[in-house]
Amino acid sequence: MTTADPLVNRSEYWYPESKDRAIGVLNALRAYRSAEVAMRKRTRDSMGMGETDLTAIRYLLEAERRGHAVTAKDLARRLEVSSASVTALIDRLVESDHVRRDPHPTDRRSVVIVPTHDTDTEVRDTLGRMHEVMMERAEALSPDEARVVERFLREMANALDEVPVEPTGSSTLH
Amino acid sequence: MTTADPLVNRSEYWYPESKDRAIGVLNALRAYRSAEVAMRKRTRDSMGMGETDLTAIRYLLEAERRGHAVTAKDLARRLEVSSASVTALIDRLVESDHVRRDPHPTDRRSVVIVPTHDTDTEVRDTLGRMHEVMMERAEALSPDEARVVERFLREMANALDEVPVEPTGSSTLH
DNA sequence: TTTAGTTAGTTAGACGAACTAGTTAGGTGG
DNA sequence: CCACCTAACTAGTTCGTCTAACTAACTAAA
Numbered sequence A, B: 001m002t003t004a005d006p007l008v009n010r011s012e013y014w015y016p017e018s019k020d021r022a023i024g025v026l027n028a029l030r031a032y033r034s035a036e037v038a039m040r041k042r043t044r045d046s047m048g049m050g051e052t053d054l055t056a057i058r059y060l061l062e063a064e065r066r067g068h069a070v071t072a073k074d075l076a077r078r079l080e081v082s083s084a085s086v087t088a089l090i091d092r093l094v095e096s097d098h099v100r101r102d103p104h105p106t107d108r109r110s111v112v113i114v115p116t117h118d119t120d121t122e123v124r125d126t127l128g129r130m131h132e133v134m135m136e137r138a139e140a141l142s143p144d145e146a147r148v149v150e151r152f153l154r155e156m157a158n159a160l161d162e163v164p165v166e167p168t169g170s171s172t173l174h
Numbered sequence C: 001t002t003t004a005g006t007t008a009g010t011t012a013g014a015c016g017a018a019c020t021a022g023t024t025a026g027g028t029g030g
Numbered sequence D: 001c002c003a004c005c006t007a008a009c010t011a012g013t014t015c016g017t018c019t020a021a022c023t024a025a026c027t028a029a030a
Helices: A016-047 A051-065 A072-079 A083-095 A117-139 A143-161 B018-047 B051-065 B072-079 B083-095 B117-139 B143-161
Strands: A099-103 A111-115 B099-103 B111-115
Touching: A016 A051, A016 A117, A016 B018, A016 B117, A016 B143, A051 A072, A051 A083, A051 A111, A051 A117, A072 A083, A072 A111, A083 A099, A117 B018, A117 B143, A143 B018, A143 B117, A143 B143, B018 B051, B018 B117, B051 B072, B051 B083, B051 B111, B051 B117, B072 B083, B072 B111, B083 B099, B083 B111, B111 B117
Parallel strands: none
Antiparallel strands: A099 A111, B099 B111
């Protein structure tokens, strides 16, 4: 579907144009990704926890913001880890004073996991300014620009989604 | 996933004002990120290895493409893990037939890590089509659009880079 | 050339975070 | 009432990382 890159003149002059632009865009996308990875690592390090723990914290804060209660089971589902791992995870976060275990109001088997106020502050301090800047930049886009950017990002996401899980066949080495 | 159909205007609001637009864009960015994370997870699962191993493989293939030799030390530096971990990592990849240990041409202490041909094929099979689609979409952008997208992504990356490394002070808890 | 110091990689042992399997306590429906 | 289900926890294992110590090889200075 692409380009066909026909035998025309593919030598020196031509394919820079559109291809160089495309490469620039994809490089920017890669730069974004790697900035994101680096940021997450810094955050993890500064909060002294692993990826899963931090994801859990984010989820808990988000849920709290919306007024939703979160049980251990919810966490397990969301993080895609076993209930045993969630127990251990919550132990760690309780130990470090990031969350509390509250009794579930109606189901006495359940526990409701609530982030402490300090956690909220800590994360806001860490990520609040960043979100501000991002929102500000996004708001600075004209309607047309916003449309272009959003469409592009969704196309990229779709491209990623389409990657066949496909166990390759060749990965079955003995 | 996916929120609103961007095509239809939602009942009450006219059309997104600047904030709604911004939120849409940032949501698309988030969707992209989460598609990327999911893709990586699928790839890891299908190749039966962890994140670090896969990153190593990517690095090795990239280096090979550019004709650069890679030593264990290079891997340690790039992956930011200890030399001991690299030894274990290479052991795993050798075991699974993804890489070879070759003697360094001049330094007999060193080993040069080389991806096998099968590895190259495997990764190309898995990710080649995806890259094609992404490139195709990126090439479809007009010069103006490409400029807008690239600038936006770089602004986002900068916002992430600016996150203070050491916030909080409240991370010293116990 | 010998020797002292450095570097590349490995080995050994510990630890943390995930897993599976099984337990306990509480809820639910015939 | 009973059998089954469900939420969370416990026990024990695996896996990937780490640090520390070691070996072999390179480098440089006396």
